[in-house]
Amino acid sequence: MELNGLLAAGIYDWPVIKQISWLLGQVMNGIYNVLDAIGIQNIGVSIIIFTVIVYTLLIPLTIKQQKFSKMQSVMTPEIRKIQKKYEGKRDQASMLKQQEEMNAVYDKYGTKMSSGCLPSLIQMLFLFGLYPVVQNIPRYVDKVSEVYMPLVDKIQSISGSQAIMEKIGEASPVLMNPDSYDYSKASTLVEVLYKFQDATWTALTDKMPQVENIANSTKDQIGNLNEFLGINIGAHPWNLLMDALKDFSVVAIILAVLIPVLAGLTQFLSVKLSQAGSASLMDDKDNPMAGSMKTMIYTMPLISVVFGFTLPAGLGLYWIASAAVRCVQQLAINKYLSKKSVEDIIAENQKKMKKKIEKKGAPAKEINRMATTSTRNVGNNTNTKKNQAEKDEKIRQAQEFAKNAKPGSLTAKANLVSRYNSGQKSEQPSQDKASEKKGKK
Numbered sequence: 001m002e003l004n005g006l007l008a009a010g011i012y013d014w015p016v017i018k019q020i021s022w023l024l025g026q027v028m029n030g031i032y033n034v035l036d037a038i039g040i041q042n043i044g045v046s047i048i049i050f051t052v053i054v055y056t057l058l059i060p061l062t063i064k065q066q067k068f069s070k071m072q073s074v075m076t077p078e079i080r081k082i083q084k085k086y087e088g089k090r091d092q093a094s095m096l097k098q099q100e101e102m103n104a105v106y107d108k109y110g111t112k113m114s115s116g117c118l119p120s121l122i123q124m125l126f127l128f129g130l131y132p133v134v135q136n137i138p139r140y141v142d143k144v145s146e147v148y149m150p151l152v153d154k155i156q157s158i159s160g161s162q163a164i165m166e167k168i169g170e171a172s173p174v175l176m177n178p179d180s181y182d183y184s185k186a187s188t189l190v191e192v193l194y195k196f197q198d199a200t201w202t203a204l205t206d207k208m209p210q211v212e213n214i215a216n217s218t219k220d221q222i223g224n225l226n227e228f229l230g231i232n233i234g235a236h237p238w239n240l241l242m243d244a245l246k247d248f249s250v251v252a253i254i255l256a257v258l259i260p261v262l263a264g265l266t267q268f269l270s271v272k273l274s275q276a277g278s279a280s281l282m283d284d285k286d287n288p289m290a291g292s293m294k295t296m297i298y299t300m301p302l303i304s305v306v307f308g309f310t311l312p313a314g315l316g317l318y319w320i321a322s323a324a325v326r327c328v329q330q331l332a333i334n335k336y337l338s339k340k341s342v343e344d345i346i347a348e349n350q351k352k353m354k355k356k357i358e359k360k361g362a363p364a365k366e367i368n369r370m371a372t373t374s375t376r377n378v379g380n381n382t383n384t385k386k387n388q389a390e391k392d393e394k395i396r397q398a399q400e401f402a403k404n405a406k407p408g409s410l411t412a413k414a415n416l417v418s419r420y421n422s423g424q425k426s427e428q429p430s431q432d433k434a435s436e437k438k439g440k441k
Contacts, residue, residue, distance in 0.1 A: 017129045020125060024129055024133045028133050041143075043314065048321045058126060059329060059333075062326075062329060079105060151218045154214050156189070173236060196219075233259075234312055259317060261305065270327050
């Protein structure tokens with residue numbers, strides 16, 4: 001579904017996402033107010049600062065996800081081996097046994113199946129909550145909304161204006177169906193006006209000539225707020241490109257394609273860097289995810305370019321800023337993780353898991369199992385040798401104790417039986433050898 005379609009369906013009114021959008025909206029409103037106080041009234045600058053702050057807050061989740069990706073390159077061969085072992089088996093016993101063995105692998109590496117999914121899910125919720133803020137600035141930034149209010153008041157004072165606005169609003173580029181939005185509300189009209197393009201402004205003044213002067217004044221004010229490096233981030237780059245081609249303006253053509261192209265390029269670099277830690281998984285032909293990961297490197301940037309032309313340039317600016325921030329963060333994260341071996345990450349994971357188990361009041365058996373799991377030589381037989389050595393030592397100590405048993409005790413009698421059996425076994429080979437010699441004679 002197109003992003004505008006998702007918003008039209010009311011995605012920012014969904015539970016959790018609505019609350020996240022409100023919270024991020026407060027951040028955006030605060031950023032704009034601070035910039036306004038120092039004389040900078042610019043939506044583009046606000047979007048860039050807002051993006052940097054939000055993605056900085058997401059760094060811990062990104063690091064956690066990257067750690068899991070690094071661990072996954074080690075765990076995947078073992079997981080696939082278990083899956084192949086139980087391939088085709090659908091009975092309950094086999095399924096439970098498979099799950100048990102897979103859980104044992106995750107325990108060995110001090111992680112869980114949900115370790116990679118949870119950070120991704122939280123990030124996704126934040127990004128879904130972030131998009132409505134960038135897409136509909138006036139809903140969250142009071143000072144931008146105030147710019148539209150004189151025009152909104154004028155429109156609402158005109159008889160039959162609601163029907164006119166509904167007709168304009170349900171068409172492209174606004175695409176706000178009157179069945180889903182209440183056009184009698186001032187906030188709805190502000191949202192509609194924020195999505196206006198040049199042709200839409202013309203349609204408004206043609207159908208309501210009474211608002212022409214104040215509409216032109218509002219358009220100029222918003223144009224100043226949306227001006228960023230010579231680009232109107234409220235306009236669609238595709239429309240800007242068509243206008244530039246009509247005027248044969250080389251500079252205008254470059255500016256029109258600049259944001260979509262940069263959006264695709266930065267997205268490509270971001271995806272490439274984020275998958276650097278998963279290179280072994282991508283090169284693994286047996287890994288079913290390898291193909292989709294490689295495809296994503298090229299499809300996501302192309303999607304960004306297409307959306308960059310068909311949606312307001314402000315969203316393209318946000319994609320550029322977010323991808324650029326992710327690239328810088330990813331370089332720092334990759335450098336940080338390159339200093340950590342897989343064994344170090346496993347040790348950290350097991351330490352954290354042990355603390356969680358202790359907090360939950362888990363049985364001592366579970367804690368001991370975690371404590372005795374090797375963190376430096378995972379996959380080796382170090383534990384097996386260690387456990388066998390401990391068993392041998394216990395047997396030796398028991399034998400020493402038995403030698404010093406009191407006469408007449410059960411242990412002493414057991415020793416007599418043991419020595420008798422040992423004697424019989426030692427005599428048997430001698431008898432066999434004697435029989436062999438007799439047969440030869």
